[in-house]
Amino acid sequence: MHAPKKPEGDPTPADTFTLGRGRLAKISAVEGIETSPESREMFAEFEGRGLSPEQRRAAIYEKHTRKV
Numbered sequence: 401m402h403a404p405k406k407p408e409g410d411p412t413p414a415d416t417f418t419l420g421r422g423r424l425a426k427i428s429a430v431e432g433i434e435t436s437p438e439s440r441e442m443f444a445e446f447e448g449r450g451l452s453p454e455q456r457r458a459a460i461y462e463k464h465t466r467k468v
Contacts, residue, residue: 419427421443425435435443442463446456 428434442460446459451459
């Protein structure tokens with residue numbers, strides 16, 4: 401099996417790849433790590449709103465930073 405061709409102009413190195421949520425969940429399960437129902441709901445909301453990765457990170461940061 402050979403690696404898929406890298407699209408022209410793609411700035412990522414050819415030896416990197418991204419795990420999907422399902423695959424990450426399977427790998428995490430082996431380690432005994434499980435996503436909480438609250439987090440699954442939050443990620444589903446992100447999907448529904450069509451947030452970009454940057455917007456998702458900002459929302460997670462905002463949720464978990466301490467408010468004084």
